[in-house]
Amino acid sequence: MRPLRAEIRLHHLRENYQTLKHLHGGKLLAVVKADAYGHGAVRCAHALADLADGFAVACLEEAVELRKNGIENPILLLEGVFENEEYEAVDQYRLWPVVASQWQLEGLLQHDWQQPVKVWLKMDSGMHRAGFFPHNYAAAFTALQQSGKVAGVVKMSHFACADDADRGMTEMQLETFDLAVEGLAGEESLANSAAMLAYPQARRDWGRAGIALYGADPFLENDPRIKPVMRLVTSVFAERVLQPHEPVGYGAAFYTKRSTRVGLIACGYADGYPRLAETGTPVAINGHRSRVIGRISMDMMTVELNGSHEGLSAEVELWGDDVNVNEVAQSAGTIAYEVLCNVKRAKFVYIE
Numbered sequence: 001m002r003p004l005r006a007e008i009r010l011h012h013l014r015e016n017y018q019t020l021k022h023l024h025g026g027k028l029l030a031v032v033k034a035d036a037y038g039h040g041a042v043r044c045a046h047a048l049a050d051l052a053d054g055f056a057v058a059c060l061e062e063a064v065e066l067r068k069n070g071i072e073n074p075i076l077l078l079e080g081v082f083e084n085e086e087y088e089a090v091d092q093y094r095l096w097p098v099v100a101s102q103w104q105l106e107g108l109l110q111h112d113w114q115q116p117v118k119v120w121l122k123m124d125s126g127m128h129r130a131g132f133f134p135h136n137y138a139a140a141f142t143a144l145q146q147s148g149k150v151a152g153v154v155k156m157s158h159f160a161c162a163d164d165a166d167r168g169m170t171e172m173q174l175e176t177f178d179l180a181v182e183g184l185a186g187e188e189s190l191a192n193s194a195a196m197l198a199y200p201q202a203r204r205d206w207g208r209a210g211i212a213l214y215g216a217d218p219f220l221e222n223d224p225r226i227k228p229v230m231r232l233v234t235s236v237f238a239e240r241v242l243q244p245h246e247p248v249g250y251g252a253a254f255y256t257k258r259s260t261r262v263g264l265i266a267c268g269y270a271d272g273y274p275r276l277a278e279t280g281t282p283v284a285i286n287g288h289r290s291r292v293i294g295r296i297s298m299d300m301m302t303v304e305l306n307g308s309h310e311g312l313s314a315e316v317e318l319w320g321d322d323v324n325v326n327e328v329a330q331s332a333g334t335i336a337y338e339v340l341c342n343v344k345r346a347k348f349v350y351i352e
Helices: 010-024 033-038 041-048 060-068 084-092 102-110 134-145 169-181 193-198 325-331 336-341
Strands: 005-009 027-031 054-057 075-077 096-099 117-123 150-157 206-209 230-242 260-265 282-285 288-293 301-305 315-319 347-351
Touching: 005 010, 010 027, 010 041, 010 193, 010 206, 010 347, 027 041, 033 041, 033 336, 041 054, 041 060, 054 060, 060 075, 060 084, 084 102, 096 102, 102 134, 117 134, 117 169, 134 150, 134 169, 150 169, 193 206, 230 301, 282 301, 315 325, 325 336
Parallel strands: 005 347, 027 054, 027 206, 054 075, 075 096, 096 117, 117 150
Antiparallel strands: 005 230, 230 260, 230 315, 260 301, 282 288, 282 315, 288 301
């Protein structure tokens, strides 16, 4: 068995949820789309079921998986339906749909609901990806309210640059949203992880905790308020000593500058580790920071061994407590979201 494993600390997940809910106030959805950002949606949802005010997923399949595995909390479909026939399943599984376009609105109003449905009506406040334009929003809201088919409408929008405070776009989107919903009664939801951490004015009735729930700081720092949930670890299974000016790995992309002990570890881009991670990307070997050297292979990678404590069978943390996942993502020119979502072929070990 390859020694690569993803340790999922469910106690950290629960602590992060409680921290974020206390920070945001009101109610908080735990976003478990994309298999809980690579952490395992069913296990994470069960770990949060007694705490969470609800869950959010991307699509119907993800919601049905949770329902079939015993999750009874409210579940929001962040992308709504992809065709109007899906409203049958939304009704059957007691889901909350996002409505972000005219055809979704018309399909919902045409459906013969078994019971009134709670709808989240999305506004395009400036991101220009999905949602009703501000000047069309009140009409859509009124159509839902007057239909007799809804149990309430949550007014929502999504921020484009909440993790970049210098852009000023979040403030612009907040102003746009507030002007467009003036006079429209009911609950509101604006804050994603970054807004929850940095914009108190975005904290409304419902928050939506995503990447921060899993302990990755959307501001690429190491916010002490949140704890990393995933710890990806493997071990050294071969080592060699190379003399100065010797190449390591594919493309001879790295040459030693001195006599160097090289460790071979079981993890590569087929396991989800980013292939573009550069020489110098940090790892922690038996708790001591070292670095990746050479190119990442499909199944293996090479690291520099330093002290006597580093050698055969030594544990190598690729990210977790000693190595921030954002460091790995930045080295590869990507973001923590993608790195976490891509993990596969690892043995998942859930720690309560």
